[in-house]
Amino acid sequence: MGMVKAAELKAGMKLSAPLKDLAGRTLLKEGAELTDQYIQRIRNWGFEEIAVQGEGEAPALPPVVGYPIEGRSFAQVSEEVERRFSRSLEDATLRRLKTAVLGRVKELVSLHGGS
Amino acid sequence: MAEAEAVEKMRALIGGVRNLPTLPVIIARLTRMLADPETSVKKVTGLLAEDQALTAKILKLANSAYYGFPGQIASVDHAVVMLGFGGVRDVALSASVIELFRGSPAQAEEMKRLFAPDRLWEHSIATGVACRMLARSRKLADPEEAFVAGLLHDIGKLIMYEHMPVMFLEILQDCRDRARPFVAAEAERDCSHAALGRLLVEQWKLPERISEPVGFHHRLRPRRPTAGVTAAVQFADIFARARGVGWSGDEYLPGLEPEAARILGLDEMDFGRFIEEFDGQMLQASIFMELASGGTKQ
Numbered sequence: 001m002g003m004v005k006a007a008e009l010k011a012g013m014k015l016s017a018p019l020k021d022l023a024g025r026t027l028l029k030e031g032a033e034l035t036d037q038y039i040q041r042i043r044n045w046g047f048e049e050i051a052v053q054g055e056g057e058a059p060a061l062p063p064v065v066g067y068p069i070e071g072r073s074f075a076q077v078s079e080e081v082e083r084r085f086s087r088s089l090e091d092a093t094l095r096r097l098k099t100a101v102l103g104r105v106k107e108l109v110s111l112h113g114g115s
Numbered sequence: 116m117a118e119a120e121a122v123e124k125m126r127a128l129i130g131g132v133r134n135l136p137t138l139p140v141i142i143a144r145l146t147r148m149l150a151d152p153e154t155s156v157k158k159v160t161g162l163l164a165e166d167q168a169l170t171a172k173i174l175k176l177a178n179s180a181y182y183g184f185p186g187q188i189a190s191v192d193h194a195v196v197m198l199g200f201g202g203v204r205d206v207a208l209s210a211s212v213i214e215l216f217r218g219s220p221a222q223a224e225e226m227k228r229l230f231a232p233d234r235l236w237e238h239s240i241a242t243g244v245a246c247r248m249l250a251r252s253r254k255l256a257d258p259e260e261a262f263v264a265g266l267l268h269d270i271g272k273l274i275m276y277e278h279m280p281v282m283f284l285e286i287l288q289d290c291r292d293r294a295r296p297f298v299a300a301e302a303e304r305d306c307s308h309a310a311l312g313r314l315l316v317e318q319w320k321l322p323e324r325i326s327e328p329v330g331f332h333h334r335l336r337p338r339r340p341t342a343g344v345t346a347a348v349q350f351a352d353i354f355a356r357a358r359g360v361g362w363s364g365d366e367y368l369p370g371l372e373p374e375a376a377r378i379l380g381l382d383e384m385d386f387g388r389f390i391e392e393f394d395g396q397m398l399q400a401s402i403f404m405e406l407a408s409g410g411t412k413q
Binding site: 027028029032033066067080083084085086087088091093094096097098099100101103104 | 387
């Protein structure tokens with residue numbers, strides 16, 4: 001995890017560990033997304049450094065959602081995608097959606113796929 | 116066959132079904148309370164205190180990554196403040212409906228090959244998630260209510276699965292053997308899962324803001340005040356299938372109506388970004404899948 005100085009926090013950053021007070025009470029949960037309001041509070045509470053997700057560590061791999069990817073090639077998964085869209089080819093919006101889905105599948109196969 | 120006739124037939128069918136699933140009485144009472152501007156936080160928490168199991172579920176969901184509240188929500192009072200009355204009702208409703216259909220009776224082998232309630236829930240949760248994203252970014256409706264509408268859009272299929280298994284299996288086989296969409300196969304049999312779902316949701320006395328999107332998700336009524344959410348459900352359903360999440364009985368995408376695309380501004384939409392956000396949200400929504408599969412994971 002990476003530590004970021006309270007003065008350098010930005011809205012949109014997410015906590016990589018819960019923020020606790022001296023008594024051990026949770027002030028902000030792990031994963032909480034910082035807003036300008038929270039950042040102000042963190043500074044008011046007197047914290048100097050905060051553990052923030054993604055700072056100083058490799059970016060997390062995108063998660064596998066949807067079509068099974070493991071052990072499959074792009075050709076195999078894309079065939080399934082093509083079949084789902086096979087009755088919707090006349091709709092320009094859905095063609096655009098198909099391109100985006102195939103793009104995501106390609107990315108996921110290259111990161112998580114096999115063969 | 117005219118749509119009105121299909122609705123009539125569904126009404127007759129549902130009238131003939133005994134033991135239709137009923138929601139816990141507390142949900143109907145909550146809904147009534149929420150419609151009353153005089154209702155106080157105290158009244159709502161007082162009602163919820165009568166059902167400890169439901170309270171526990173509300174707190175579990177409210178503390179899940181999906182709602183992403185900073186800090187621990189430890190009491191119902193606090194949950195009401197964070198989620199609002201409507202939010203609490205929606206969370207209670209989601210948990211109750213999923214539980215209602217858990218442990219559906221086992222069906223014939225052939226049915227198992229073509230359909231599984233778990234997989235439909237996966238599809239429904241994905242639809243709810245996408246619907247909530249659209250409602251929020253397009254400011255169409257309350258996002259949590261839009262989630263519920265998406266979650267319930269195919270509830271009619273679960274009624275068919277449990278109470279009309281012979282016809283339901285026929286439809287599923289037809290989809291597979293003749294490579295056609297579910298809506299086409301059911302229409303040929305004067306059947307409509309959307310109309311069936313709407314009747315059930317009406318019977319549960321949920322507001323039109325939920326029952327209409329369920330009933331009209333394949334053919335929206337552009338002049339109804341609910342057209343925005345209905346359009347969101349229509350596209351969210353298509354999107355969940357396109358993204359390959361879950362299974363709703365057939366392989367093909369249902370049609371996207373030009374009016375729905377217009378309401379949602381799909382021409383301008385960056386689908387790549389939408390997918391990225393959706394994938395992240397889906398992971399956070401895993402708490403709902405745990406409910407659906409009866410998981411005990413904390």
